[in-house]
Amino acid sequence: MLEVGTKAPDFTLQDQDGKDVSLSDFKGKKVILYFYPKDNTSGCTKQACAFKELYPDFMEKDAIVLGVSKDSVASHKKFQEKYQLPFELLSDPEHKVIEQYDVWKEKSMYGKKYIGIVRSTYLIDEEGNIEKALEKVKPQQNPEQMLKLVEDL
Secondary structure, eight states: OOOTTSBOOOOEEEOTTSOEEEGGGGTTSEEEEEEOSOTTSHHHHHHHHHHHHHHHHHHHTTEEEEEEESSOHHHHHHHHHHHTOOSEEEEOTTOHHHHHTTOEEEEEETTEEEEEEOOEEEEEOTTSBEEEEEESOOTTTHHHHHHHHHHHO
16 A cells, blocks of 8 residues: 555546546645445445445545446446446546556455456545555445544545
8 A cells, every 4th residue: 555645646548538637637626536346246236336425424524436347438337337436537547546556456366376456545625645554445335434534634
């Protein structure tokens, strides 16, 4: 994970509509940048829907939610439409930003090792600095945990 207190690396990725989105677009706002393994899987769906439920609360706190995975723009579009997600999903198929944020790591499932996205979330302040960095977050609890951190800022 990147260190708390350091500048969050800027990036530009395409959202579910194929529009370029940069972290620097949100200067002056808090940003919840969450990395998740795959659209339409049970954990990722739970996490996205929990962020959706709390989205009005994040908006009230002037905070933006951005989800990032290596899924395609088309996959993100279907996922967003299926669950009516009110926030942007960013596509990083070459996992450049995923690696830049140090969440592309060795994992294991059923004893088999592989490389993939470790579910992680960053809270970035209005100046673009990393306020919190959480690794191996629980999909269902992470949005509530992030809202509490935003409220405590």
